[in-house]
Amino acid sequence: MPTAPINVRDLREKLGLNQVELAIALCVTQATVARWESKNCPTQPTGDAARRLQHLQAMMAIPKENKVLQETLRAAGGVSAIAALLSLGSSMGAAALGFAGVGALFGPIGIAGGVAGGLLYRLLQKAHNENKKRKENRK
Numbered sequence: 001m002p003t004a005p006i007n008v009r010d011l012r013e014k015l016g017l018n019q020v021e022l023a024i025a026l027c028v029t030q031a032t033v034a035r036w037e038s039k040n041c042p043t044q045p046t047g048d049a050a051r052r053l054q055h056l057q058a059m060m061a062i063p064k065e066n067k068v069l070q071e072t073l074r075a076a077g078g079v080s081a082i083a084a085l086l087s088l089g090s091s092m093g094a095a096a097l098g099f100a101g102v103g104a105l106f107g108p109i110g111i112a113g114g115v116a117g118g119l120l121y122r123l124l125q126k127a128h129n130e131n132k133k134r135k136e137n138r139k
Contacts, residue, residue, distance in 0.1 A: 005044055006036075006044065006045060006050070006053050006054070006057070008022075008033065008036040008037050008045065008053065009036075009037040011053065011056060011057060011060075012033070012037075014060060015056070015060075015069075015070075015073060016070070016073065016074075017073065017079070019033040019034055019037070021079045024079050024080065024083055025052070025056075025079050025082045025083045025086065026045075026049045026052050026053065026083070026086070027048070027049070027052075027083060027086075027087060028049050032049070052086040052087075055086060056069070056082075056086070069082070071128075075127070075128040075131075076127065076128065076131060077127070
């Protein structure tokens with residue numbers, strides 16, 4: 001079943017990322033992102049990268065998930081954390097950020113992915129909070 005074309009540049013700008021950061025999050029090269037955004041010879045993402053982009057779009061469409069996604073991206077190591085969550089698999093990565101509308105949480109792999117992603121998110125949130133406290137204490 002074909003999917004609608006993804007406007008990579010628009011998505012990247014809404015996330016507040018540059019091409020290198022989006023490339024890291026999607027586990028592709030910056031040149032690949034540039035090719036997707038090219039007006040002269042645009043190509044569409046395929047395979048895992050297309051699925052990861054679709055999950056980002058899905059998370060951005062729901063205000064609560066979008067807020068968590070944006071906070072994670074702004075945190076130290078946030079782009080790498082999103083890359084790890086998206087790499088857990090289609091619904092597993094999204095579920096780790098609280099996206100409950102995805103289906104594969106019921107299998108053992110889905111549950112393990114959701115738990116692993118949830119733990120990763122909590123660790124990142126804890127590190128972010130500690131970093132924030134240190135900055136406040138310096139003032």
